[in-house]
Amino acid sequence: MKKAWMTVISQKEIARNIYEMTLEGELVEMMSSPGQFVHIRVTEGFDTLLRRPISISSIDTKKGRFRITYRADGKGTKLLATKQSGEKIDVLGPLGNGFPIAQLNSRDHALIVGGGIGVPPLLELTKQLNQTGVRTTHILGFQSKEDVFYKNEFSYFGDTYVATVDGSYGTKGFVTTILDEITPSFTTLFACGPTPMLKALENMYPNENVYLSLEERMGCGIGACFACVCHLQDDPQGYTYKKVCTDGPVFKAREVVL
Amino acid sequence: MKKAWMTVISQKEIARNIYEMTLEGELVEMMSSPGQFVHIRVTEGFDTLLRRPISISSIDTKKGRFRITYRADGKGTKLLATKQSGEKIDVLGPLGNGFPIAQLNSRDHALIVGGGIGVPPLLELTKQLNQTGVRTTHILGFQSKEDVFYKNEFSYFGDTYVATVDGSYGTKGFVTTILDEITPSFTTLFACGPTPMLKALENMYPNENVYLSLEERMGCGIGACFACVCHLQDDPQGYTYKKVCTDGPVFKAREVVL
Amino acid sequence: MTCLTVQLPGLDLKNPIMPASGCFGFGREYAKLYDLNVLGAIMIKATTAEPRFGNPTPRVAETNAGMLNAIGLQNPGLEKVLTEELPFLEKFNVPIIANVAGSEIEDYVQVAREISKAPNVHALELNISCPNVKTGGIAFGTDPLVAAQVTQAVKEVSSVPVYVKLSPNVANISEIALAIEAAGADGLTMINTLLGMRMDLKTGRPILANGTGGLSGPAIKPVAIRMIHEVSQKVSIPIIGMGGIQSAEDVLEYFYAGASAVAVGTANFIDPFVCPTIIEELPYKMHELGFEHISECIGRSWKQHAKIAYSRP
Amino acid sequence: MTCLTVQLPGLDLKNPIMPASGCFGFGREYAKLYDLNVLGAIMIKATTAEPRFGNPTPRVAETNAGMLNAIGLQNPGLEKVLTEELPFLEKFNVPIIANVAGSEIEDYVQVAREISKAPNVHALELNISCPNVKTGGIAFGTDPLVAAQVTQAVKEVSSVPVYVKLSPNVANISEIALAIEAAGADGLTMINTLLGMRMDLKTGRPILANGTGGLSGPAIKPVAIRMIHEVSQKVSIPIIGMGGIQSAEDVLEYFYAGASAVAVGTANFIDPFVCPTIIEELPYKMHELGFEHISECIGRSWKQHAKIAYSRP
Numbered sequence A, B: 001m002k003k004a005w006m007t008v009i010s011q012k013e014i015a016r017n018i019y020e021m022t023l024e025g026e027l028v029e030m031m032s033s034p035g036q037f038v039h040i041r042v043t044e045g046f047d048t049l050l051r052r053p054i055s056i057s058s059i060d061t062k063k064g065r066f067r068i069t070y071r072a073d074g075k076g077t078k079l080l081a082t083k084q085s086g087e088k089i090d091v092l093g094p095l096g097n098g099f100p101i102a103q104l105n106s107r108d109h110a111l112i113v114g115g116g117i118g119v120p121p122l123l124e125l126t127k128q129l130n131q132t133g134v135r136t137t138h139i140l141g142f143q144s145k146e147d148v149f150y151k152n153e154f155s156y157f158g159d160t161y162v163a164t165v166d167g168s169y170g171t172k173g174f175v176t177t178i179l180d181e182i183t184p185s186f187t188t189l190f191a192c193g194p195t196p197m198l199k200a201l202e203n204m205y206p207n208e209n210v211y212l213s214l215e216e217r218m219g220c221g222i223g224a225c226f227a228c229v230c231h232l233q234d235d236p237q238g239y240t241y242k243k244v245c246t247d248g249p250v251f252k253a254r255e256v257v258l
Numbered sequence C, D: 001m002t003c004l005t006v007q008l009p010g011l012d013l014k015n016p017i018m019p020a021s022g023c024f025g026f027g028r029e030y031a032k033l034y035d036l037n038v039l040g041a042i043m044i045k046a047t048t049a050e051p052r053f054g055n056p057t058p059r060v061a062e063t064n065a066g067m068l069n070a071i072g073l074q075n076p077g078l079e080k081v082l083t084e085e086l087p088f089l090e091k092f093n094v095p096i097i098a099n100v101a102g103s104e105i106e107d108y109v110q111v112a113r114e115i116s117k118a119p120n121v122h123a124l125e126l127n128i129s130c131p132n133v134k135t136g137g138i139a140f141g142t143d144p145l146v147a148a149q150v151t152q153a154v155k156e157v158s159s160v161p162v163y164v165k166l167s168p169n170v171a172n173i174s175e176i177a178l179a180i181e182a183a184g185a186d187g188l189t190m191i192n193t194l195l196g197m198r199m200d201l202k203t204g205r206p207i208l209a210n211g212t213g214g215l216s217g218p219a220i221k222p223v224a225i226r227m228i229h230e231v232s233q234k235v236s237i238p239i240i241g242m243g244g245i246q247s248a249e250d251v252l253e254y255f256y257a258g259a260s261a262v263a264v265g266t267a268n269f270i271d272p273f274v275c276p277t278i279i280e281e282l283p284y285k286m287h288e289l290g291f292e293h294i295s296e297c298i299g300r301s302w303k304q305h306a307k308i309a310y311s312r313p
C-alpha cells in the first residue's frame, strides 16, 4: 500500500455513465491480486472530502498502468469523469484482499458472476485465471442495453452470458435467471455486485466454493476507522467482525453477514 | 450590474505575485466608470465560498474586454492565478461608484496616488482623464523593486514618481515622502491604497478636492448584507453609515471614517 | 404537474423558497436583479426599535464551506422600516416575514406590535438567537423559560402569526422548541448561526473585529438537518428550515427532515440568483424523484407512511 | 531553530501533534505507512470495559467540508486493548493517551483504573462526549454536575493525569469546563463532534443507519476555535485542541485560540500522512511568522503580552 500521484493516460465513456480510466505510476508495481481496490482523492479541496473506493479492473505491470471502471453517479465520481489525460490524481492503494486464485489450476472451472458496477474487478480476475489455464464462464447482469459493458472482453476469455432487467439485451431478468437456465457446473464461483445478488448466490450454492466481493461506505480504507465492518454469520449479534477494507472486500460465502 | 461567465483571454505575472488577467464577455458593455470593481467567484465548489472583490484596471469596450490586476496572496487569489486562457469565470459586476471625473476638464491637473495593490484602478482612471485632456501626475508606492508594476503605463500618461519602502527603486520611503519633496499643485487628488496611506493624504490636504478608494471585507458586494459599512466623519459614533460596496468604494475625503 | 404551494399560519406560499433574514436586506438590491414576485416569501433584515449601527468591521470572514458574520443587527430602526422599507416591498405580491430583534422583552413587544400591522407583513420571525449582540439575542434563545416569555409577550400584541427562530447553540433543542410551542408560537424557524471564530495567521488575532461571529453556509447543513429532524417529530407547529441551502437537492433534504418551507441565506452572496434558480429547478427534481406535491416530502425521513424501504445505500 | 516541545501533565511531547481518538485505530495501520516515532503522542480509539460492535452500517457519510460518523465506539474491550493493542505500541517512543468510554460512571472507573497502569499510557482522555451511543457518551458531557462526578471518580483511581473531552453540543461550554477543572481534571481536550445528519435524496431516509452521527472535519473548525478561545481564558489547565485540522496553518490558529497541543482526526482518512506532513511543515511556518518556540503561540489571540497590534486586515 502506498499513496502516489498517478497520471491519467486516458478516460472514456464505455457505456451509459460508465467510465474507464487508465492511470500510470509507481503504485502499479504493488498490484497483483485481482479484486483489490484503490482509494481515490478526487479533489484536493473540500468539494469531496473523503476518498472514493474503486476496484482495479485491469493491471498492466509492464507499462506501469492500471485501469478503473466506474459509474459517474454522485458528486465524486462525476468529478472524476471530468479528469483529462495528463492530469494527476492522488491514489492510495492497492488495498484489501482480492480473490484467492492461487489454489486454482487448469483442472478447475470458475464461474464468474457480476452485476452492474460490480463487473469491473472480475475482468482482471478472469484474465489471471485464464493465464493459469483455468476455464472461466461469465454471467453478467445489467439494467438495460445501454448499461452493458465488457461483454466482448469477457467473451475473449470464455463463454459469456448477459442478462438485462428490461430484456433489451441478452436474457430478460437477472444473473440468477441465467443460472437457473444453464445450471453450469463449476469448481469455484467468484461474484461481485449488489448485495441482493450476492445473497441470492449464497443461497443458491450453499455447498459450493463461493467467493463474494462486498461494498461498504468507507472512511480510511486501511482498517483504522471501523466504518466498514460487518458481522460474522456464526456470531450475527456479537462483537466479532470483519472489515471490508482490509479483511475483504472479498469474503468466502457464508463467512460474513451480507 | 450583471452576473456573467467571462472567458480568460490571458493571464500573466507582471511583478512578484502580481497577476494581470484579461477577461472577455458581455459584462464589459456596462463598464465605463474608472474605480468600479467586480465580484469574482473563484471556484464553483466550497474551496472559496465567498466572492472576491477586485478592481477593474482597464476597460476595452471595443474588444469587449477588461482587465484585473491582483496580488496572489490568499487562497482565492492564488487559485485565480492558476486559471488559464479559455477558462470561464463567474463575474458579478460592474459594482460600486468609481472616481467622479465628469467635472474635470483640460484646465485641471489631477494628482493620482497609488499604494501597492491599490494602483490597478488608477490606470483606467488616468487613461480616461487623459482622454478628456486632463493633465495627470502619478505617485506610486511599493514595498520593493520586485513589487513595482505599471510604471511604464503611467509614465505614458504623465509624470510618474515611484517610491519603495526599501529604496530599491525610485525614492526610498512612501508616497508621502515624494509628495513632501515635489509639493505638486493639483486641482483634484485621486488615491487608492492601504488605509494608513489614505489617512495620511486626508491629513496632508485638508482643504483640497480629494477622492479616496476604500477596501473592506465584503459579503454580497451589492449592498444587501451590511458587511462593508463605515461611519461618517460627522457622526463617528452614530448609526449613519455608508456601504463601501454600493456607496463607495470611492468617497470624498473626510466623508467617511477611515 | 408538480405543485409547490404550501399553506402555513399567515403564509399562503406559491412556493416554499424564501431568502433568509439578514441575507437579503429589505429586498431593494435583489429587486434590481430579478422580479421578486417569483419568491415564496421574503424574510427581511432584523428590525429593532431604534436604529443600530452594529459591530465594527471587519464583520465577515470566510471559513471552510462557510462564513462568519458579526453584523450586529445593523438596521435603520422600526420607524424607517415602516415608512420606507416595507412600503417599497408592497409593489410585490410576496408575503413579508418581519424579523424582530431586541435587547429586552419590551423591545420585542414594541417592534412586534407596530410592524405586525404593516399591510404586507404576514408573519413575524422572532430573532431570539442572534449570536452577535451582547444583550438579548442568543441569551433569549438558550433558556427555555425566557424563550417562552418573549414568545408569549409577543403573541399577545402581534396582529399576525409568530414564528420563533431557534439558536443551534444549545444542548437540548427540543426542550426550547416545546417551551416556545407551549407559549403559543405559530411556527419555528431554524436554525440561526452557530457561534464560531477565526484567527488571522499573521496578527494572531481574531479576523472579526467582534471576535466571534455566526457560522452559516453549507458547513452547518448537517447540524440544521439533525435539529429539524428531531424537533419536527416533537412539535406540531410547522418549521421553516435554513442553514447552508444552495440547491433544490438541499431543499428536499430539509423537507425530508421535517421542514415545511425553507430559507436561503449565505448562498445569496455567492449567487444572487440562487432563489429563483432553486424555484425553477425544484419541480424537475421532484418529478425525477416521483413527487407530485412538495407536501409529500415533509418529514419523509421519519413518517411511517412514507413507503420507501429503509435500504442500505 | 524553532522548537516544538511542549510539556503537559503526564505528557512530555517532542511536538504538539497527535492523531485524534477514533481516527487512528490503535496505530497498527498507520505504522505500516510511516514511523510512528515522529508523532508527539497518540490518542487511541475509545476503550470500553467490554468489547463493543458499535452501530449498524452505513456508519459514515460525507458532508460539505466534513463527514458524519456513527461508529458507536466499536472496540475490542479493555482486556484485548491491554494485552494486544497497547503492547504493540510499546515499541514506539511515543506517549499514549488512552480514550476511555462507558455507559455508567463505574465503567469509566473500571477502565481508567486498569488502563492507566499500562506502562506506555501517559494520560487518559475521558470521552464524555460521544454523540453516537445511547447511554453515557454525550449525556455525561452536557451536564456540568455529571461531568464533574465522572471526572472526580476517575481522578481517584487513575495512575496518570486525566484529560476530559468536551462536547460542543452545549449552550455554555465554559460552565462545563470549569466544573470539570474544579473536579480535578489535569487538562481538557476539545472538541468532540457536533451532532449532525444527512438524508439520502432517493430514499428520503437518513444516510447513516443510526440516523444521526458526529460531524467532524474542516467544517467544524470555527466552532472549535471559538470554544477554545473562550474556555482557555477561563481555566488554568491546558487544552488539546481538535476539529478540522489539516495543515500547519490550522495548528497555529488553534494555538492562537489557546490550545497547548492539537490532535488531527478526519484528515488522517483524507491523507494518511497528514500528521508527519504537519510536523515537518510547522517549523517552517513558525519561522516565517517569526516564532522560535511553539509556546509563544499559545493564547496569542487574547494574551495581553502578545505584542501584535490589533490591525484591520
Ligand SMILES: Cc1cc2nc3c(=O)[nH]c(=O)nc-3n(C[C@H](O)[C@H](O)[C@H](O)COP(=O)(O)OP(=O)(O)OC[C@H]3O[C@@H](n4cnc5c(N)ncnc54)[C@H](O)[C@@H]3O)c2cc1C
Residues within 6 Å of the ligand: A037, A050, A051, A052, A053, A054, A055, A056, A069, A070, A071, A072, A073, A074, A075, A076, A077, A078, A117, A120, A121, A214, A215, A216, A217, A218, A249, C313, D061, D062
Ligand atoms: C471495495 C469497493 C470497490 C468498489 N469498486 C467500484 C468500481 O469498481 N466501480 C464503481 O463504479 N464503484 C465502485 N465502488 C462503489 C464506489 O465506491 C461508489 O460508487 C462511490 O464511492 C460513490 O461516490 P460518489 O462520489 O459517486 O457518490 P457520493 O454520493 O458523492 O458519495 C458520498 C460518500 O458516500 C460513499 N459512497 C456512496 N455510494 C457508495 C457505495 N456504493 N459504496 C461505497 N461507498 C459509497 C462515497 O465513497 C462517499 O464517501 C466500490 C466500492 C467499494 C467499497
Ligand SMILES: Cc1cc2nc3c(=O)[nH]c(=O)nc-3n(C[C@H](O)[C@H](O)[C@H](O)COP(=O)(O)OP(=O)(O)OC[C@H]3O[C@@H](n4cnc5c(N)ncnc54)[C@H](O)[C@@H]3O)c2cc1C
Residues within 6 Å of the ligand: B037, B050, B051, B052, B053, B054, B055, B056, B068, B069, B070, B071, B072, B073, B074, B075, B076, B077, B078, B117, B120, B121, B214, B215, B216, B217, B218, B249, C061, C062, D313
Ligand atoms: C473594492 C475593492 C477592490 C479591490 N481591488 C483589488 C485589486 O484590484 N487587486 C487586488 O489584488 N486586490 C484588490 N482588493 C483586495 C482583494 O479583494 C483581496 O485581496 C482579496 O479578496 C483577498 O482574497 P484571497 O483569496 O487572496 O484571501 P483570503 O484570505 O482567502 O480571503 C478570505 C476572505 O477575506 C476577504 N479579504 C481578505 N483580504 C481582503 C482585503 N484586503 N479586502 C477585502 N476583502 C479581503 C476575501 O475577499 C475573502 O472573503 C480589493 C478589495 C476591495 C474591497
Ligand SMILES: Cc1cc2nc3c(=O)[nH]c(=O)nc-3n(C[C@H](O)[C@H](O)[C@H](O)COP(=O)(O)O)c2cc1C
Residues within 6 Å of the ligand: B219, B225, C020, C021, C022, C023, C045, C046, C069, C071, C073, C099, C127, C130, C165, C191, C192, C193, C215, C216, C217, C218, C220, C242, C243, C244, C245, C263, C264, C265, C266, C267
Ligand atoms: C450576513 C448575515 C446576516 C444575518 N442577519 C440575520 C438577522 O438579521 N436576523 C436573523 O434572524 N438571522 C440573520 N442571519 C442568519 C440567517 O438568517 C440564517 O439563519 C443563517 O445564516 C443560516 O442560513 P444560511 O446558511 O443559508 O446562511 C444572518 C446571516 C448572515 C450570513
Ligand SMILES: Cc1cc2nc3c(=O)[nH]c(=O)nc-3n(C[C@H](O)[C@H](O)[C@H](O)COP(=O)(O)O)c2cc1C
Residues within 6 Å of the ligand: A219, A225, D020, D021, D022, D023, D045, D046, D069, D071, D073, D099, D127, D130, D165, D191, D192, D193, D215, D216, D217, D218, D220, D242, D243, D244, D245, D263, D264, D265, D266, D267
Ligand atoms: C470515525 C471517527 C471516530 C471517532 N471515534 C472517537 C472515539 O472513539 N473517541 C473520541 O473521543 N472521539 C472520537 N472521534 C472524534 C475525534 O477524536 C475528534 O474529536 C473529532 O473528529 C474532531 O476532529 P477532526 O475534525 O480532526 O476529525 C471520532 C471521530 C471520527 C471521525
Ligand code: FES
Residues within 6 Å of the ligand: A217, A218, A219, A220, A221, A222, A223, A224, A225, A226, A227, A228, A229, A243, A244, A245, A246
Ligand atoms: S474504511 Fe476505515 S476501517 Fe474500513
Ligand code: FES
Residues within 6 Å of the ligand: B217, B218, B219, B220, B221, B222, B223, B224, B225, B226, B227, B228, B229, B243, B244, B245, B246
Ligand atoms: S458587501 Fe454586502 S453590503 Fe456591502
